Amino acid sequence: MTTRPIEIVGGGLAGLALGTALSRAGVAVTVFEAGDYPRHRVCGEFITGLTASTVARLGLTPILADALRHREVAWFLRDAHVRIQRLPSPALGLSRFVLDARLAAAFQESGGSLQTHTRVTDPVASAGRIFATGRRRSRSAWLGLKIHARNLALTRDLELHLGQQAYVGLTRVEDGMANICGLFHRHELCSRGSDLLLGYLQAAGLTTVADRIAVADLDADSFCAVAAVGFDRRVPTSDRVQLGDACAMIPPFTGNGMAMAFQSAEAVLDPLLAYARGEATWRTTCLACDRALRRRFRLRLASAAILHPYLLQPGGQRWLSRLSRARLLPLRPLYALLH
Ligand SMILES: Cc1cc2nc3c(=O)[nH]c(=O)nc-3n(C[C@H](O)[C@H](O)[C@H](O)COP(=O)(O)OP(=O)(O)OC[C@H]3O[C@@H](n4cnc5c(N)ncnc54)[C@H](O)[C@@H]3O)c2cc1C
Numbered sequence: 001m002t003t004r005p006i007e008i009v010g011g012g013l014a015g016l017a018l019g020t021a022l023s024r025a026g027v028a029v030t031v032f033e034a035g036d037y038p039r040h041r042v043c044g045e046f047i048t049g050l051t052a053s054t055v056a057r058l059g060l061t062p063i064l065a066d067a068l069r070h071r072e073v074a075w076f077l078r079d080a081h082v083r084i085q086r087l088p089s090p091a092l093g094l095s096r097f098v099l100d101a102r103l104a105a106a107f108q109e110s111g112g113s114l115q116t117h118t119r120v121t122d123p124v125a126s127a128g129r130i131f132a133t134g135r136r137r138s139r140s141a142w143l144g145l146k147i148h149a150r151n152l153a154l155t156r157d158l159e160l161h162l163g164q165q166a167y168v169g170l171t172r173v174e175d176g177m178a179n180i181c182g183l184f185h186r187h188e189l190c191s192r193g194s195d196l197l198l199g200y201l202q203a204a205g206l207t208t209v210a211d212r213i214a215v216a217d218l219d220a221d222s223f224c225a226v227a228a229v230g231f232d233r234r235v236p237t238s239d240r241v242q243l244g245d246a247c248a249m250i251p252p253f254t255g256n257g258m259a260m261a262f263q264s265a266e267a268v269l270d271p272l273l274a275y276a277r278g279e280a281t282w283r284t285t286c287l288a289c290d291r292a293l294r295r296r297f298r299l300r301l302a303s304a305a306i307l308h309p310y311l312l313q314p315g316g317q318r319w320l321s322r323l324s325r326a327r328l329l330p331l332r333p334l335y336a337l338l339h
Contacts (some may be wrong), residue, residue, distance in 0.1 A: 003278045005029070007129045009120045011037075013258055015132030016056045016103035018265035018272075021108040022154055024059060027276040031112060034119035038101035042144040042226040042259070044169045044181040045099075046070065047092040049339030050259040054266050063102045068093035070157035070211055071259025075324065077162050077317055079208040083324040084156065088335060091158070093149070095173040097222070105164030125240035127282035128275070130268075132261075135245040141186045145197045148222035152178040162317050163204030170209070180213060183229065185312075186316065194218045196225070241268055241289045248293075248301055251308040256339060260297065267292040300339070 006022055008015045013031030019029045045140045047067070055061055069090040075082045108114050123131075152170065159170040168182030184200040194213075201210035230249065244261035271288035274280045280288070309317030 004128055004209060004276050006272060006276060007010065008032070008132055009129065010132035010134060010244075010246065011035075011104060011107075011114065011116070012100065012132060012134050012244060013103065013261035014023075014246070014265050015130070016100070017060065017262050018105070018106050018130065018132065018243060018268065019112050020107045020110045020167070021058050021265065021269055022272060022276065023107065023112040024039070025273055025276075027273070029107075029112045030115060032115045032118045033104075033122050034117070036116045037104045038097045040146070040148075040222045041096040041100070042146045042181065042224050043096050043179075044146075044171065045093060045095050045173050045179045046169065046171050047094070047258045049088065049089075050092065050255045050256075050262060054259075054262055057266050059106070060263060063099070063106060064092055064094065066174070068157075070171065072156040073158045073160060074156035075160050075162070076209075077321045078205050079161075080153075080321075082321050088332065093157070093171055093173050093179075095179065097303070098174060101145045108167075124244070130241045130243065130272075131246050132243040132265075133246045135249045136230065138228050140228050140230035142229040143184050143186045143200075144181070144226040144229050145184065145200065146179065146181040146222070146224050147194055147197060148173070148177045148219040148280070149180055149216040150177060150219070152212065152216040154178060159209075161206050161209050162311055162320075163201070163206040164206035164314065165312055166200065166206070167311055168201060168206060169211060177219070178216070193220060193223045197223075239283070239286055241272070241286055242292075243268065248297060250301055250304045251265075259339070260300075263296060264293060267296050 005028040008019050008029060008031045011031045015031055019031045023029045054114040055064060070093050071087055071090050073087065075085065104114060154170055154172060158172060161168050162336050165185035166182060168180065171179050173179050182200065184204060185245060189196060189199040198210050198214055243264040245257060247264055250257050250260060268289040271292065275282065275285040310320050
C-alpha cells in the first residue's frame with residue numbers, strides 16, 4: 001500500500017519508463033509533458049548496451065520486442081571506409097516516433113496520469129517531484145539534425161561517417177526506413193529541411209554520403225533539428241532527482257543516451273518506491289538516487305568526455321583511423337567503458 005504520490009516533469013524515455021514502473025507498483029504518478037505523441041525527435045535511434053535485466057525490470061519487453069537487432073558498424077573517415085566493428089551484443093533499432101508513443105500508451109495503461117501540452121514553468125524542487133526534462137540548454141555551437149529516408153541502401157547495420165567537425169550516422173529503423181542523424185558544428189547556411197542537412201554534409205567533406213542521401217526518398221515530415229547541443233558530464237548532487245539527459249548528457253556516438261535514460265530510471269526505482277511507501281524522507285531519497293546514478297554512470301561519462309574530441313577534430317580522427325587500420329584500436333575495451 002503506497003501513500004505518497006510522485007510527479008515527473010518530462011515525458012521522454014526516462015520519465016515515461018520510470019512513471020510506468022512506479023505506477024505498476026501501485027504508486028500514483030503524474031507525468032507532465034510539454035509536447036505530445038507521436039513526435040519525431042533528433043536522435044540516431046540506435047540503442048546500445050540495454051541489458052535484458054533493465055528491459056525486464058522496467059517492463060519494456062513488449063515495447064521493444066519488434067525493434068531491429070543490429071550487429072555491425074561500419075566506420076568511415078571522410079568518404080574512406082576504415083573499419084567494421086562487430087558489436088558485443090545487438091543494438092536495437094526503433095524510431096522515437098514509435099518508441100515514445102508506445103511508452104506513453106504503456107504509462108497510461110498502467111494507470112498513470114499523462115498531462116500532455118503541459119510545460120512546467122516553475123522549476124522548483126519539491127518532495128516527490130522528479131525532473132526528466134532532457135538535455136540542458138547550453139552555449140554550445142553544436143547542431144543536431146535528423147531525417148528519415150526510404151530506399152537508402154546501407155553497407156552495414158550502422159554506418160558512422162566522421163567529417164570535418166561533424167559526424168553522421170545512418171541506420172535502419174522500422175518499415176524499411178533509414179534514420180540519418182548528424183551532429184555538426186554550426187555555420188551560417190541559408191537552407192532549410194533536408195537541404196540544410198545536405199549543406200552541412202557537404203561542408204563537412206562528406207560528399208559521397210550527401211550524394212547518396214540526395215537521391216533517397218526523404219520523409220520531409222520527419223525532419224527535425226536541435227541547436228546548442230552541449231555535453232555535460234556532471235552527475236549533480238542536489239535536493240532533487242534528475243534523470244536521463246537532465247542528469248548528464250553523454251556525447252552521441254560515443255555513448256548511449258537512450259539506454260542511459262532507461263538505466264537512470266531503473267537506478268532510482270527502489271529509492272523512490274521506498275519514499276512512496278513512506279519508508280524514507282525526500283532528502284534521504286534524493287541522496288540515495290544521487291549515489292545510485294553516480295555509481296552507474298561516472299566512469300562512462302568520464303570515458304566519453306575523453307574520447308569525444310577525437311571523433312570531431314581532424315588530428316584526432318586521423319589518429320583513430322591509423323590505429324584502427326593497424327588493428328590497434330581497442331574497440332571492445334572502449335565499448336565496455338562506454339556502456
Ligand atoms: C544528435 C543526437 C543523436 C543522438 N543519437 C542517439 C543514439 O543513436 N542512441 C542513443 O542511445 N542516444 C542518442 N542520443 C541521445 C538521446 O536522444 C538522449 O540521451 C535521450 O533522448 C534522453 O532521454 P530523456 O528521457 O532524458 O530526454 P528526452 O527524450 O529529451 O525527453 C525529455 C522530455 O521532457 C520534456 N520537457 C522538457 N522540459 C519540460 C518542462 N519544463 N515541462 C514539461 N515537459 C518538459 C520534453 O518535451 C521531452 O519530451 C542522441 C542525441 C543527439 C542530440
